[in-house]
Amino acid sequence: MILTVVAGVITDSSGRVLITQRRADVPFAGCWEFPGGKLNPQEAPLAGLARELTEELGITLTAAQPLITVHHDNPLTQRRLWLSVYRVTAYHGQPNGCEGQPLRWCDPQTLDPAEFPPLDRPVIRALQxxxxxxxxxxxxxxxxxxxxxxxxxxxxxxxxxxxxxxxxxxxxxxxxxxxxxxxxxxxxxxxxxxxxxxxxxxxxxxxxxxxxxxxxxxxxxxxxxxxxxxxxxxxxxxxxxxxxxxxxxxxxxxxxxxxxxxxxxxxxxxxxxxxxxxxxxxxxxxxxxxxxxxxxxxxxxxxxxxxxxxxxxxxxxxxxxxxxxxx
Ligand SMILES: Nc1nc2c([nH]c(=O)n2[C@H]2C[C@H](O)[C@@H](COP(=O)(O)OP(=O)(O)OP(=O)(O)O)O2)c(=O)[nH]1
The missing domain is CATH 3.20.20.70 (Aldolase class I)
Known part of the structure; x- marks a missing residue:
């Protein structure tokens, strides 16, 4: 089975990127991540990213460019997860933790892969x-x-x-x-x-x-x-x-x-x-x-x-x- 996840890297005017913390009751609990989530069936990647960013942060996505796509095969579940990460280049609104999730703005060079799910390691490198x-x-x-x-x-x-x-x-x-x-x-x-x-x-x-x-x-x-x-x-x-x-x-x-x-x-x-x-x-x-x-x-x-x-x-x-x- 294939699971496709999209995530967005939002940058502020000083080059810091926005990361959010995962809830305690989900896989990779407490890890930091780039906001996003699973695509719905038949949903186009950018439409899914726009939906997730509105649900999670209350912002309206207007433009994004691909940054990197990475994948992981889980032999136990026989599931392949594709994570496509985009640079958000334009949006309206002010990001808020709409689901109560903590937010942090960080200099990309200070991001620590140990705080993220393992699949984010190359994503962090791509940002650095x-x-x-x-x-x-x-x-x-x-x-x-x-x-x-x-x-x-x-x-x-x-x-x-x-x-x-x-x-x-x-x-x-x-x-x-x-x-x-x-x-x-x-x-x-x-x-x-x-x-x-x-x-x-x-x-x-x-x-x-x-x-x-x-x-x-x-x-x-x-x-x-x-x-x-x-x-x-x-x-x-x-x-x-x-x-x-x-x-x-x-x-x-x-x-x-x-x-x-x-x-x-x-x-x-x-x-x-x-x-x-x-x-x-x-x-x-x-x-x-x-x-x-x-x-x-x-x-x-x-x-x-x-x-x-x-x-x-x-x-x-x-x-x-x-x-x-x-x-
Ligand atoms: N959003 C996001 N997900 C990531 C990142 N890195 C990473 O491995 N993932 C994985 C963790 C999860 O297995 C999957 C995202 O699934 P999720 O359950 O959080 O997505 P969702 O927001 O659609 O959640 P839900 O509505 O189904 O509760 O992708 C990342 O940087 N951002």
Whole structure:
């Protein structure tokens, strides 16, 4: 049996999101959740969301966009629950706990998955992650120029940076990472290191503040559970099996590639947007589109269910810089 639940993320003018507490006499009693509920038979998702938000909060929904859809199979009840979460982008009225439920407005970065039903974990991650993810190109020797260009990219609003420098030794990487980490902190951007799993597990870069890990699909396949060390764990995926494994080890997000033909991997067979959306639909974690994409593909990627796009070339220098360089 399939049960479909819709929920809405309502945001106030300072970016805080509204969460509500579940009653004591229902499953997941006392947990916090995003307001919403079960769809009625034949009910369209947005109509169901509008009904639930009126019943629970006394507001009138006028616009919403998909954020993420996640699912859970319960082997005991043989029930699959689909939870589709929308960002509420416009509504009328003032939210109230119409059913006596407590309400809280929270900074998304402070949401604690332990206070929510387990299915909300990827939903919370989706709220905490930006929609653009920069992968740095291979550094070519001039570290100062590399860091300057990174700063320009951060100034365009990049909030998630993957430092990828395959040609550097661990020692060289650590030196560069110190500077990159300082720069990312200055712009409040999240930073992940793309290094072999063994180096990351050895704690080679532990002295460098506040970084997460990014693992290749090959390294992901070595994991049997989420490593305890990084606060943020990103993984590269190319297949449905990779995505399943990423969700099993509770990675925070995946980069799924290549969506389109790309110069960096000319021999790889592109997924195309249709297959990309099919894979994202059951991924159970936030997924970025990677491979031959840039900012101009962001809206399309999100329409395909993605968190956003990840790119090297497409985000390292933005279009205006390209034009300035060309001119
Ligand atoms: N609304 C909501 N439900 C969630 C979230 N996360 C999550 O696992 N769920 C699950 C819990 C429940 O199994 C199911 C929602 O069912 P529910 O019984 O609360 O829905 P409802 O409001 O239609 O309740 P009712 O009228 O039938 O009493 O979805 C979430 O963030 N929001």
């Amino acid at each position: 992650l930006p929609n653009l993810s920069l992968i740095t190109p291979e550094p070519t020797g001039d570290v100062a120029a590399f860091v300057r260009q990174l700063e320009r990219a951060l100034q365009t609003g990049i909030q998630l940076v993957q430092l990828r420098a395959k040609s550097l030794t661990d020692g060289e990487f650590a030196q560069l990472a110190q500077q990159v980490s300082g720069m990312c902190q200055q712009y409040s951007a999240q930073l992940v290191f793309n290094r072999p799993l063994a180096s990351l597990q050895r704690g080679t870069f532990n002295a460098i503040a506040h970084h997460g890990w990014h693992l290749t699909a090959a390294d992901l396949s070595q994991l049997t559970q989420r490593p305890t060390a990084p606060a943020l764990l990103g993984v590269s995926c190319h297949t449905a099996a990779d995505l399943r494994h990423a969700a099993q080890v509770e990675a925070d997000y995946a980069l799924l590639s290549p969506v389109q033909p790309t110069r960096s991997h000319p021999d790889a067979q592109p997924l195309g947007w249709e297959q990309f959306s099919q894979l994202v639909a059951t991924a159970n974690l936030p997924v970025y589109a990677l491979g031959g994409v840039g900012r101009e593909h962001l809206i399309h990627a999100q329409q395909c269910g993605a968190q956003g796009i990840a790119a090297i070339r497409g985000l390292w220098r933005d279009q205006s810089q390209h034009q300035a360089t060309a001119a």
